Amino acid sequence: MKKQHKELLKISAKELLLSLFDLSVPFFQASSIYRKNANDYINERRLERSEFWDRVKYLRRMGYIQTFVDKNQKYLELTKKGKLRGELFKKEIKEIRHPIKWDGKFRLVIFDVPEKHKTERDLLRSKLKQLNFIQIQKSVYAHPFECTEAIGALTYNYNLSDYVSIFIADAILGEENIIDHFLDRKILSKKDLRALVNKN
Structure with missing residues (x-):
């Protein structure tokens, strides 16, 4: 059961990494710092806080993000390792292959x-x-x-x-x-x- 929970945590943390830091968004492409306000993200997505912070702890433990407080607001920031990992995740399925002949369906x-x-x-x-x-x-x-x-x-x-x-x-x-x-x-x-x- 613990192993299954760990695998689910990995999957959900991966999704969080991709949705927090969408590298295709112009802001992120133009910025060398990948940062997100944690409370804003939780409220926008209507997330369960305990589940969200479990994912954050996993990502931080893996070295993909770091957290800090600025003006009483908690922020998540992508590390270099996290940026590379996020780019790899986004490349997993690039396209649907074109068959030699379309079957019309x-x-x-x-x-x-x-x-x-x-x-x-x-x-x-x-x-x-x-x-x-x-x-x-x-x-x-x-x-x-x-x-x-x-x-x-x-x-x-x-x-x-x-x-x-x-x-x-x-x-x-x-x-x-x-x-x-x-x-x-x-x-x-x-x-x-x-x-x-x-x-x-």
Whole structure:
């Protein structure tokens, strides 16, 4: 049980590191100091304080962050080791691979994540957008290529496997607009569409 708790703590601490210090945000790109007000973050995310500070203790013990007080406010600051680790985390799943031929189907990622996992849910949404999924509804995203393994690994890393499902759809209402979306972003090509027409 202790081992399982430790593994869950590692996962949640990793999510906290990524959400606290999003290295893609212009502020962080332009600054040599990666700093966040702890109370502001807790209030923004409506987090359980004891759980939050457990994660912080783990990250501090690993040497990824340091804490300090300034004008009665507690801050978290990313260390050089933490910055490198955060960049490695963000590189874990870079893209959904383009198959030789598109099968004409769509992969739907559908999730219903409880509010207590808001941080992880926001990270999942952000990652799906990075992977060029299109948002169809609030918690429904689509992609034309096989991605079961990648999404499975992603949801496992975020400890959200119980809340996420993947479906394969032969057709989607309004798919012409969805196809145009992927064509505009060069995820699909005219060649993919021609191959699909020839197949049919």
